[in-house]
Amino acid sequence: MEAFTRAIRCDCLRMIHDAKSGHPGGACSCVDILAVLYKKVLNVPLEWDKAVDFNERDRFVLSKGHASTALYATLAHCGYFSKDLLSGFRKLGSKLQGHPSSRTKLPGIEVSTGSLGQGLSIAVGIALALRLDKINSKVFVLMGDGEMQEGSVWESLMNANAKKLDNLVVIIDKNRLQIDGLVDEVKSLEPLDEKFKAFGFDVYEIDGHNYEQIESILLEAKKSNKLTAIIANTIKGKGVSFMENNPSWHGKAPNDEELKKALEELNVK
Amino acid sequence: MLSKNQTAASPRNCYGEKLVELGAKNPDIVVLDADLSCSTQTCKFAKAYPERFFNCGIAEQDMMTTAAGLAYCGKTVFASTFAMFATARCLDQIRNTICYSKLNVKIVATHGGITVGEDGASHQALEDISYMRSIPDMKVIVPADCTEVNDVIEYAANTKGPMYIRIPRTNLKQIFDPEVYRFNPSMGVKLRDGKDLTIVSNGETLFEVLEAAKMLHEVGIEADVLHYPVVKPFYHTALKESAIKTKRVVVVENHSVIGGLGSAVCESLSQYAPSKVYRIGIKDTFGQSGEQRQLMEFYGLTDKKIYEKIIKFMDVK
Numbered sequence: 001m002e003a004f005t006r007a008i009r010c011d012c013l014r015m016i017h018d019a020k021s022g023h024p025g026g027a028c029s030c031v032d033i034l035a036v037l038y039k040k041v042l043n044v045p046l047e048w049d050k051a052v053d054f055n056e057r058d059r060f061v062l063s064k065g066h067a068s069t070a071l072y073a074t075l076a077h078c079g080y081f082s083k084d085l086l087s088g089f090r091k092l093g094s095k096l097q098g099h100p101s102s103r104t105k106l107p108g109i110e111v112s113t114g115s116l117g118q119g120l121s122i123a124v125g126i127a128l129a130l131r132l133d134k135i136n137s138k139v140f141v142l143m144g145d146g147e148m149q150e151g152s153v154w155e156s157l158m159n160a161n162a163k164k165l166d167n168l169v170v171i172i173d174k175n176r177l178q179i180d181g182l183v184d185e186v187k188s189l190e191p192l193d194e195k196f197k198a199f200g201f202d203v204y205e206i207d208g209h210n211y212e213q214i215e216s217i218l219l220e221a222k223k224s225n226k227l228t229a230i231i232a233n234t235i236k237g238k239g240v241s242f243m244e245n246n247p248s249w250h251g252k253a254p255n256d257e258e259l260k261k262a263l264e265e266l267n268v269k
Numbered sequence: 270m271l272s273k274n275q276t277a278a279s280p281r282n283c284y285g286e287k288l289v290e291l292g293a294k295n296p297d298i299v300v301l302d303a304d305l306s307c308s309t310q311t312c313k314f315a316k317a318y319p320e321r322f323f324n325c326g327i328a329e330q331d332m333m334t335t336a337a338g339l340a341y342c343g344k345t346v347f348a349s350t351f352a353m354f355a356t357a358r359c360l361d362q363i364r365n366t367i368c369y370s371k372l373n374v375k376i377v378a379t380h381g382g383i384t385v386g387e388d389g390a391s392h393q394a395l396e397d398i399s400y401m402r403s404i405p406d407m408k409v410i411v412p413a414d415c416t417e418v419n420d421v422i423e424y425a426a427n428t429k430g431p432m433y434i435r436i437p438r439t440n441l442k443q444i445f446d447p448e449v450y451r452f453n454p455s456m457g458v459k460l461r462d463g464k465d466l467t468i469v470s471n472g473e474t475l476f477e478v479l480e481a482a483k484m485l486h487e488v489g490i491e492a493d494v495l496h497y498p499v500v501k502p503f504y505h506t507a508l509k510e511s512a513i514k515t516k517r518v519v520v521v522e523n524h525s526v527i528g529g530l531g532s533a534v535c536e537s538l539s540q541y542a543p544s545k546v547y548r549i550g551i552k553d554t555f556g557q558s559g560e561q562r563q564l565m566e567f568y569g570l571t572d573k574k575i576y577e578k579i580i581k582f583m584d585v586k
Contacts, residue, residue: 111366122338156334
């Protein structure tokens, strides 16, 4: 798994470097979660929409759409589409838009995201539809912690509880940083776990870079028939020393030298 | 196609009843509301099919993205609230999620326009068509009577993609004979033939325009009256042919003169048949409290006011 996530992080940084723009910090913080999700947890057919059991798949919504490179690289490394496509990221005519777009019909992308605070609500709608259709699969949504400052998120948490959804798992990539600095300093969310509990969620707190923990809690959440929130404590820019915990790497591309240094670090570890 | 019977009926009732009828035939229809189901009349569907009705509470942003999720899974989703709250408040959700993903969500907004009445400016949506018209892949439809509301809702249920359908709070006088008239989603409809000017309208002002056209006829001015229920996409042909003939166009709408049907008409004519255009609507201002008819009168949207304005316009060389 470590080699797998290293390769994904390297591709994220290459894509952002080549595109001269993108979001390395928030991508690197959620790579481990995404890798475990797609490798060990989600039931999503590789043949994507051609699969006979396509409707029965688990659904995944990347609410923090700016971490698109992490999702694209994970999907490519899992085999949903060719890794060759990754080099098109953010380029004219590419299926790999800056933020995920369902319009480009890239296998693995469920819905368009990018404007923060909407993925959870989309996931609630999907969960309601699955329940109506008696489809027994789960909806996973990955949000950023900064994103939870959007008021619409709390509308959706309220709705998930009010509608007694038992097929929704909310994962928070809690990297503690947003563009302007620490989430705690810009507009604190604490106590986040208590807030989730008050909204009717079973809450788990994990180390978002510990594969065993991620896997065991996600699998438990998948089996559970209660609303579940997983607060994953992560490090923004994880894996690259000069990016880690540095908000200036939220939305900046590494130059040639920085990329070289970053890839060396990732490959050495 | 015009009806002899001009009885007024509630388009909201009509919408609610139509949803129940369609819901019986199509199990994939689901309906969402944001705590206004009695006003929008989606309560009828809620009563008939409680498992397919989702009240999202006073949370319009959440309603629109929840609608998106349901639509993504193959549901035909109707989401309703007042036009004021169905557009501006959740514009980002409508643009970035519903329209960008081309999802099958029908936003049926009631209480459009100045005729919301006593609630005043905070509840009078005068810019909603402007917002909706500017989003790619959004269809915008403003039916003019209950015959048309019925047809439009059925069309919406049977046609994929995002739509914004605006109906007023007021009762609408019957314009179209339900035995004869069928809503056509891809054309403007000529309702009266004249050579002196073209009047374009839709929604609740269409009835007023037809009455104004009769008054104009009394003084020897013959108007082409065009009904444009579909504001977007805009179908140019009927307007172009009429404007080439009359060279003068008046647009009447229960909406701001910025961004609505008047703007759509100007955009079309500037390309296909440059003409003198007079836009009658709410002139870039907020509304106010008042009775429905008083407000129509105050903002110049009654038959008599429209007639007077057109008489003046005809004097302009």
